[in-house]
Amino acid sequence: MAEQTEVPRRTPLSRQRVLRAAVTLADEAGIDSLSMRNLAQDLGVVPMALYKHVANKDELVAGVIDVVIGEIDPPLADVDWKHVVRERILSARRVLQRHPWVSLAIESQQTPTPAILAYLDSMVGTFRGGGFSVDLAHHVMHAMGSRALGFSQELFDAARNAGRTGATSPEPPAALPAQFADRFPNLAEIAVVASHDDASVVGRGCDDQFEFEFALDLLLEGIERLHQQGWTSSR
């Protein structure tokens, strides 16, 4: 009575398949849903089967980070370091906007993944190729901070969430609870002006892309000035 016809064999697991499924799971259900158990279920596999391909959950997370970082474009072949850095960072930003859970995952790691190191190393190389001293390249990388990875803490994204309760507030100019304006007048003022300046939609809020490039260019221009002045730390 033994059945000859078997359940069709699943395409065999591989580290790549595990990591890709993890990225998809996190993209679709959020980072909190990325558990060994949920991932195993998505792959039609018993949880312990995953441990053949990743040592533990930390290594899984490191693996998915590297898959995502691998999506960042390589540096342009251009002699203008500023242009190369700018485009690379904007590429990184686009990647991390496609996978919004990755920024926090990167910051939660206590040790950077190989792909992160390679990315940072390549960026240092761009500065060095542009004539930067090791010293200046070093400090400039620090000054870039998380912006080098294409994200910065968008503090006002969160502030906007705090200020606006529902989507249909019936107070045209600000749409902020009066209590909010009382407690945080300066934030409220900024929010109102940002809404007014934008003719199209009231309360659309900040143009994230503009803010990002504003900050990026501010840094880049300051850096360029230091470079032209032959800045050196006195260490």
Add this chain to the structure above:
Amino acid sequence: MAEQTEVPRRTPLSRQRVLRAAVTLADEAGIDSLSMRNLAQDLGVVPMALYKHVANKDELVAGVIDVVIGEIDPPLADVDWKHVVRERILSARRVLQRHPWVSLAIESQQTPTPAILAYLDSMVGTFRGGGFSVDLAHHVMHAMGSRALGFSQELFDAARNAGRTGATSPEPPAALPAQFADRFPNLAEIAVVASHDDASVVGRGCDDQFEFEFALDLLLEGIERLHQQGWTSSR
């Protein structure tokens, strides 16, 4: 046989006592150890007793963030906005260095806590008081990014962890595994120069405080230049 002498009554729980104990627990055992169950045990209380004082774990975390943010010095009474901002950010940095787990907790929140909003609001007020337009103050806050809260992603802290395996590497100048230098030559070069420049201890690495102030001043000077030029966004 009923005992008349009772176990001495614990000093009654209060939201303040719960939050303070949570800060202590996270400081001493790390953010991962901050669970409702561990916290209850530290307070000599059954886990469910905590829910009288905080609605759930998210509210607990929001509460401990606000306790810590409350440690930041108020702004100086000074007419020089640059000096006021600088000292305030350095105060915030000192606070977050005393509680290193808080930065990630802040970034993990999807909504900023009241104390964070008050802090940011006050900082906007400092710029406004210094004559900044709402527009410029707005964009400058974005440019500050997480630095406004006294932390930036210290990418090279992590890179250093990745490069150095043990405390007793027997290779004086770099103390980096040869493999690391091969794969990430630009990072390695920076690490070597940073070590050499510092006469005292080989491999001491970067001066975090110097890096932080370098980046901070770069931003502040760029901001000051914009302010003096009457910069305005063309929105």
Add this chain to the structure above:
DNA sequence: ACCTGAACACCGTTCAAGT
């Protein structure tokens, strides 16, 4: 009315038993 133990639905990971 207040407090709380047990229970529920989850985790990551170990380990021994099964093939």
Add this chain to the structure above:
DNA sequence: ACCTGAACACCGTTCAAGT
């Protein structure tokens, strides 16, 4: 030798039962 189910030591939180 390989795979895997059950088990262990945790979570946050619900809920009913106890005082």
